Amino acid sequence: MSVDPSEFYTPKVIDAQLTGMIKTVGENKYSARLKVPAGILTAGLLESLARLSRAYGRGEVYLTARLGVEIPGISGDRFPEISRALADAGVSLAGCGPRMRTTVACKGTVCPHGNLDTFQLAWEIERRFNDGAVLPHKFKVAVAGCASTCSKPQLNDVGLVGVAEPAVRAEACTGCSVCVEACHLDAVRIVDGKAVIDRAGCVACGDCAKACPLAAMDTPRTGLHLFAGGRWGRERQVGIRIAEFLAGEEALDAVGRIKAWYRDNGARKERLGQTVLRAGVGRFQAAVLGGLPREKWTRITPEAEAGFRVMR
Ligand code: SF4
Numbered sequence: 001m002s003v004d005p006s007e008f009y010t011p012k013v014i015d016a017q018l019t020g021m022i023k024t025v026g027e028n029k030y031s032a033r034l035k036v037p038a039g040i041l042t043a044g045l046l047e048s049l050a051r052l053s054r055a056y057g058r059g060e061v062y063l064t065a066r067l068g069v070e071i072p073g074i075s076g077d078r079f080p081e082i083s084r085a086l087a088d089a090g091v092s093l094a095g096c097g098p099r100m101r102t103t104v105a106c107k108g109t110v111c112p113h114g115n116l117d118t119f120q121l122a123w124e125i126e127r128r129f130n131d132g133a134v135l136p137h138k139f140k141v142a143v144a145g146c147a148s149t150c151s152k153p154q155l156n157d158v159g160l161v162g163v164a165e166p167a168v169r170a171e172a173c174t175g176c177s178v179c180v181e182a183c184h185l186d187a188v189r190i191v192d193g194k195a196v197i198d199r200a201g202c203v204a205c206g207d208c209a210k211a212c213p214l215a216a217m218d219t220p221r222t223g224l225h226l227f228a229g230g231r232w233g234r235e236r237q238v239g240i241r242i243a244e245f246l247a248g249e250e251a252l253d254a255v256g257r258i259k260a261w262y263r264d265n266g267a268r269k270e271r272l273g274q275t276v277l278r279a280g281v282g283r284f285q286a287a288v289l290g291g292l293p294r295e296k297w298t299r300i301t302p303e304a305e306a307g308f309r310v311m312r
Pocket residue numbers: 106107108109111112113114115144145146147148149150151
């Protein structure tokens with residue numbers, strides 16, 4: 001989002017929040033919330049933030065639950081100045097309120113369990129879709145590198161999970177059991193001296209294939225599982241999986257379609273999960289996955305649909 005300093009000077013707290021300045025409790029000061037896609041900060045940016053927090057705040061920064069950074073203790077009359085200084089340092093203010101929030105990613109790019117470059121995907125989502133436009137309510141996206149889902153993609157409006165489905169090359173397998181030990185879900189067994197995968201119990205984390213010392217497992221199906229409609233807070237809803245094994249471009253296209261569908265169909269103050277419940281999961285799935293091959297659509301079972309509900 002490009003920064004227009006003239007936007008920030010306003011006596012109305014709510015307007016300030018929309019632009020990333022958040023009123024703090026117990027003092028007539030604000031925190032500047034910064035956009036930190038995927039939680040990556042260079043050493044140079046950290047130095048700039050330290051300098052700016054001393055110059056405009058009280059020499060502290062806070063880390064938010066979504067990997068963001070806030071500089072607290074800023075006077076309202078210094079909004080234009082600090083917003084210019086932040087832009088010069090190469091960082092934008094992160095809008096709050098009813099709009100897309102900064103995309104979160106786990107460190108799948110460097111994690112030994114990661115099945116994709118989570119940082120790159122999160123940045124691409126930000127670049128293409130985080131335009132600051134007003135939506136019915138907040139809209140959160142999270143990317144995870146594997147089925148461990150450390151970034152909680154199922155509890156975001158849109159969640160993407162990197163997956164790698166294993167297949168055993170029987171001729172190369174010695175039955176050593178390293179893969180059996182690697183699987184946390186007991187989905188690999190040794191049968192007649194060879195590894196066998198229980199498809200029903202496998203979540204395509206890919207850990208067994210990564211652990212095999214003889215490269216006797218391939219991962220012929222890789223990609224991204226797509227979840228939608230999750231949220232956490234006063235009310236909770238676990239996102240429902242609507243597509244699987246998507247290629248990167250397919251997943252990016254789906255994120256854009258979901259955001260547009262939500263903009264056009266969501267009622268004010270309604271999160272995506274509520275809008276999907278109102279419209280029906282099947283109609284939503286058809287609207288946002290229209291161009292994708294049918295085999296990539298997740299079959300929505302009655303059990304999955306029943307579990308997609310609002311909890312308090
Ligand atoms: S979700 Fe997987 S890839 Fe990402 S940090 Fe957790 S274990 Fe690593």
